[in-house]
Amino acid sequence: MSGQAKAYRTVDVAIAGGGPAGCATALALRRHAPSLSVALFEKSQYESLRPGEVLPGLARGLLDHLGVWTAFEAQRYRPVFATAVSWGSAALDENHSIYSARGHGWHLDRSAFDALLAAQARVRGVEVFAGAGLTTIEERDGGWRLGLSDGKSLDARFVVDATGRSASVARQLGARMLVLDSLIGFARYFRVPDGREPRTVIEARPEGWWYAAALGGEHVAIVAMTDHDIARQLQLEREGTWQEMLSRTEWVRRLVPAGAAAHAEMARAAGSARLEPACGDAWLAVGDAASAYDPLSSQGIVKALRSGIFAAYAIAERLESGLQTGLDRYSQFVRQSYQAYEQAYGKFYALEQRWADQPFWKRRKHLSWGML
Numbered sequence: 001m002s003g004q005a006k007a008y009r010t011v012d013v014a015i016a017g018g019g020p021a022g023c024a025t026a027l028a029l030r031r032h033a034p035s036l037s038v039a040l041f042e043k044s045q046y047e048s049l050r051p052g053e054v055l056p057g058l059a060r061g062l063l064d065h066l067g068v069w070t071a072f073e074a075q076r077y078r079p080v081f082a083t084a085v086s087w088g089s090a091a092l093d094e095n096h097s098i099y100s101a102r103g104h105g106w107h108l109d110r111s112a113f114d115a116l117l118a119a120q121a122r123v124r125g126v127e128v129f130a131g132a133g134l135t136t137i138e139e140r141d142g143g144w145r146l147g148l149s150d151g152k153s154l155d156a157r158f159v160v161d162a163t164g165r166s167a168s169v170a171r172q173l174g175a176r177m178l179v180l181d182s183l184i185g186f187a188r189y190f191r192v193p194d195g196r197e198p199r200t201v202i203e204a205r206p207e208g209w210w211y212a213a214a215l216g217g218e219h220v221a222i223v224a225m226t227d228h229d230i231a232r233q234l235q236l237e238r239e240g241t242w243q244e245m246l247s248r249t250e251w252v253r254r255l256v257p258a259g260a261a262a263h264a265e266m267a268r269a270a271g272s273a274r275l276e277p278a279c280g281d282a283w284l285a286v287g288d289a290a291s292a293y294d295p296l297s298s299q300g301i302v303k304a305l306r307s308g309i310f311a312a313y314a315i316a317e318r319l320e321s322g323l324q325t326g327l328d329r330y331s332q333f334v335r336q337s338y339q340a341y342e343q344a345y346g347k348f349y350a351l352e353q354r355w356a357d358q359p360f361w362k363r364r365k366h367l368s369w370g371m372l
């Protein structure tokens with residue numbers, strides 16, 4: 001072979017990232033603009049654990065719109081009928097989904113869920129390349145030449161950054177992530193023989209907050225959320241420290257059987273951030289690449305699906321009619337949604353006053369929500 005990298009064929013839209021946002025964009029493009037060719041590149045093989053287990057009932061309409069509701073239902077994910085929250089007081093209050101017009105939510109196996117969306121995109125005519133990460137991007141004849149981790153390259157008229165919080169494509173194009181905080185989650189996964197707790201449990205603590213979500217196959221995810229520097233100071237990455245902190249919770253600790261050892265663990269950035277700008281003439285960012293929310297919101301997946309749908313309308317308008325208006329509207333949608341989120345979360349964090357002098361809570365009082 002000569003020194004030249006082998007090229008995939010040219011496509012109209014190349015999507016980097018096969019999480020919920022990338023897959024939703026691909027599915028929505030097939031639905032709204034079937035004449036456009038779409039390729040999706042996912043760096044993983046969906047083989048490892050992913051955080052983000054709680055899917056609110058609101059997702060049903062979006063999955064339906066994307067044409068994947070029946071396939072989702074067939075997976076028989078565990079329904080969640082309530083969220084139990086200890087926040088602002090030691091008591092555990094329950095919000096039951098019978099009070100929600102959207103109905104119950106689900107606890108997901110995220111790798112399986114993301115892989116399901118990618119498989120559905122493939123069935124609908126999207127070229128899906130798993131195990132192929134996008135590494136480089138350069139402008140070429142009004143479009144893009146993309147370099148892939150398997151050594152191949154691809155030309156595309158439009159590119160979508162769906163790479164999650166790293167926003168690695170948009171950042172190569174000069175966009176910046178405006179970061180509000182350095183929240184990080186330390187998750188450990190346990191086997192629970194009778195899969196006992198059917199609710200999501202959230203509990204505020206002096207160092208931050210904890211949550212628990214029971215997954216299918218009798219597993220429970222227990223996650224400690226705090227700021228990066230506090231975690232470092234506490235040495236929260238150490239199992240012994242993490243277990244010690246867990247033992248001080250009132251409610252979350254009850255979900256782990258005494259003496260149980262975690263069978264898996266991970267640490268993930270989880271802070272709030274927004275990309276500026278969220279799109280250019282021939283690219284845009286979706287999902288966490290465009291704006292990342294605190295997991296407290298349980299809005300990350302829904303936001304990812306929704307942004308993929310809106311993005312598809314904007315891309316179709318750009319490529320089929322040459323108009324920029326859809327992209328402007330999309331950019332405004334990302335900014336306004338983020339502003340609404342900031343206000344809601346400023347208010348929610350302010351409800352917890354018991355540890356107002358502790359760094360985690362003190363910071364959130366003085367965070368300049370709305371001043372990015």
Ligand SMILES: Cc1cc2nc3c(=O)[nH]c(=O)nc-3n(C[C@H](O)[C@H](O)[C@H](O)COP(=O)(O)OP(=O)(O)OC[C@H]3O[C@@H](n4cnc5c(N)ncnc54)[C@H](O)[C@@H]3O)c2cc1C
Binds near residue numbers: 054
């Ligand atoms: C600890 C924690 C708990 C959370 N809990 C919840 C929850 O309960 N409910 C909820 O709704 N949300 C939750 N979230 C948020 C939720 O996980 C995200 O908002 C959601 O996954 C965003 O989807 P996405 O597709 O934008 O990004 P991601 O899910 O991050 O997907 C990005 C994809 O891009 C791939 N990728 C990355 N770089 C490249 C590249 N260069 N080339 C090709 N592929 C690439 C990745 O492998 C991945 O598949 C949580 C987040 C954290 C950190």
